[in-house]
Amino acid sequence: MSEKPKTKTEKPKAKAVPKAKAKPKAKAVSKAKVEPNSKVEPKAKAEKQKISIENIVASTTLAEKLDLNQVALALDGAEYEPEQFPGLVYRLKEERTAILLFRSEKANCTGAKTIESVKKTIKTVSKKLEMAGLSVIKDPIITVQNIVAVYDLKNDLNLNAIAITLGLERVEYEPEQFPGLVYRVADPKVVMLLFGSGKVVCTGAKKVDDIETGVETLKKELRAAGLLH
């Protein structure tokens, strides 16, 4: 596993299919991080609110069968290029989420920071499809597949020392390739990306509890090794 056979050194991004200017990234998110979760959790109260969920990927069963060409017409702004990817991409600007619809019946929602946002995204799309005359499933079961969160250890980290101390089985650190140290937690099967700043990105979790447990496990090991105040 040390060497990755994937070698995505070159991105086939600009290949055959011109993506019509692709990502309209810049826009409205300008002040995003300046505002600390003002409405996210009115009751959580600052306190131990260190873990910040950044992205939730969830899957569901939206409809029985979808004719994506028809859906593309019903959802304004939808992107559907079957030669590039079998799923139709639809973005909800108000939720800042994206949903991928497949002809089978499955759908994936990405970009949400709360489960409520995932539900709203699915409900909104479901309603649009229904209004377009398509049959949709009423209360689809939503499964969270992955949660990405950030945690700040508030303590600079010596990644080289951590790489040596925590062992080769759990750690991958190639600063010339990527500045973050990859730490794989066994129990809650999650992956932590550690940075010299003390910021930690946790991904691979199916539930928030996995992130909390994973973070605690990490802190415990770092403290045991004297690498965290």
Place this chain on the structure above:
DNA sequence: CTACTATAAAAGGTTG
């Protein structure tokens, strides 16, 4: 500034 490097995960279609 943008875009790439790395991480996880689902979907389904294609290619090797």
Place this chain on the structure above:
DNA sequence: CAACCTTTTATAGTAG
């Protein structure tokens, strides 16, 4: 069979 395509997101390096 595996690996890639696409979407999202934080993190932080480098290159252009």
